[in-house]
Amino acid sequence: MDASPLPGPRGRGASGNLENRFTRLSIESEVPPPDRVETIFYTDTTRGILARNDSPDVGFSVSLNPYRGCEHGCIYCFARPTHEYLGLSAGLDFETRIFVKEDAPELLRQELSKRSYEPEVIAISGVTDPYQPVERRLEITRRCLAVLAEFRNPVAVITKNALVARDVDHLASLALHQAALVCLSITTLDPDVARVMEPRASHPRDRLAALAKLSAAGVPCAVLAAPMVPGLTDHELPAILTAAAEAGARSAHFIPLRLPGAVAGLFEQWLEEHFPDRKDKVLNRIRGMRGGRLNDPRFGSRMKGEGIFVEQMEALYQTTCRRLGLSDRNYELSTAAFRRPGPAQLDLFGG
Numbered sequence: 049m050d051a052s053p054l055p056g057p058r059g060r061g062a063s064g065n066l067e068n069r070f071t072r073l074s075i076e077s078e079v080p081p082p083d084r085v086e087t088i089f090y091t092d093t094t095r096g097i098l099a100r101n102d103s104p105d106v107g108f109s110v111s112l113n114p115y116r117g118c119e120h121g122c123i124y125c126f127a128r129p130t131h132e133y134l135g136l137s138a139g140l141d142f143e144t145r146i147f148v149k150e151d152a153p154e155l156l157r158q159e160l161s162k163r164s165y166e167p168e169v170i171a172i173s174g175v176t177d178p179y180q181p182v183e184r185r186l187e188i189t190r191r192c193l194a195v196l197a198e199f200r201n202p203v204a205v206i207t208k209n210a211l212v213a214r215d216v217d218h219l220a221s222l223a224l225h226q227a228a229l230v231c232l233s234i235t236t237l238d239p240d241v242a243r244v245m246e247p248r249a250s251h252p253r254d255r256l257a258a259l260a261k262l263s264a265a266g267v268p269c270a271v272l273a274a275p276m277v278p279g280l281t282d283h284e285l286p287a288i289l290t291a292a293a294e295a296g297a298r299s300a301h302f303i304p305l306r307l308p309g310a311v312a313g314l315f316e317q318w319l320e321e322h323f324p325d326r327k328d329k330v331l332n333r334i335r336g337m338r339g340g341r342l343n344d345p346r347f348g349s350r351m352k353g354e355g356i357f358v359e360q361m362e363a364l365y366q367t368t369c370r371r372l373g374l375s376d377r378n379y380e381l382s383t384a385a386f387r388r389p390g391p392a393q394l395d396l397f398g399g
Contacts, residue, residue: 263296
């Protein structure tokens with residue numbers, strides 16, 4: 049599957065910045081964006097590190113997000129509109145202005161040490177990727193995992209970066225207590241599509257290698273075929289599931305593409321730039337799954353979609369999972385081994 053050269057800034061998903069829906073002042077420039085846009089990192093001084101949600105569509109209620117914004121630049125990312133709450137754009141700003149929670153490991157330790165804390169599964173991250181490129185240098189996610197391993201608090205990691213395999217030591221330690229799960233997102237096996245759709249995420253081949261390394265170390269892994277883009281990548285669903293199963297995945301999930309808020313406009317522009325011959329087909333398929341719109345925000349529907357295209361995708365998914373022996377259920381994590389280190393051990397770790 050061929051994709052045209054990236055017309056916007058090199059190595060970025062969005063071609064520019066869309067207007068922030070919360071701002072009244074709009075500035076339009078006829079000057080095209082530069083060939084390269086450098087990433088700027090800001091310190092996020094939040095004093096609370098665990099976020100809670102009661103959404104029936106999300107498989108976890110507590111999450112930890114070390115970063116706000118994501119340098120991976122995935123054009124379809126549902127988290128892009130969150131940057132608008134910071135007065136920024138869901139476009140290039142989202143992938144070039146990253147907020148870093150430098151104190152996340154220390155804040156996590158404080159939270160788990162409280163007598164009022166009841167152990168529960170913590171998802172890392174749930175919004176933006178905890179293993180985006182800067183994590184290689186900052187190791188914030190790794191240090192958070194070290195805290196979770198020390199307390200034996202269960203964790204589910206969600207990422208599309210092979211860097212997660214670096215932390216196999218902490219994850220394997222937690223897995224001994226049924227307290228670790230890694231969910232690797234693989235949206236396509238085609239490197240050309242991945243290059244323009246997820247420009248700074250790991251090559252699909254490397255994600256599979258990370259899955260194999262973690263599985264070999266005893267860490268339960270799931271593959272997330274999410275999002276599946278109808279008319280562009282949905283035909284790859286059996287191949288993705290097969291490759292993941294061969295690499296050691298125990299379970300699988302898939303989610304049809306959804307385009308909330310500003311993501312719809314960004315994605316339409318991206319299709320026009322990279323796949324103009326398929327633009328109408330893809331958008332019509334999405335509307336066919338989302339009640340005639342590009343996004344259906346209703347609980348119970350937004351993660352699943354509806355209609356004949358979803359039914360066909362679901363049937364293909366279920367048939368392939370049965371053939372491969374992949375479970376479509378969430379791996380159950382346990383809080384039974386949770387512990388609070390004693391004073392001497394806390395001193396040793398700087399607590």
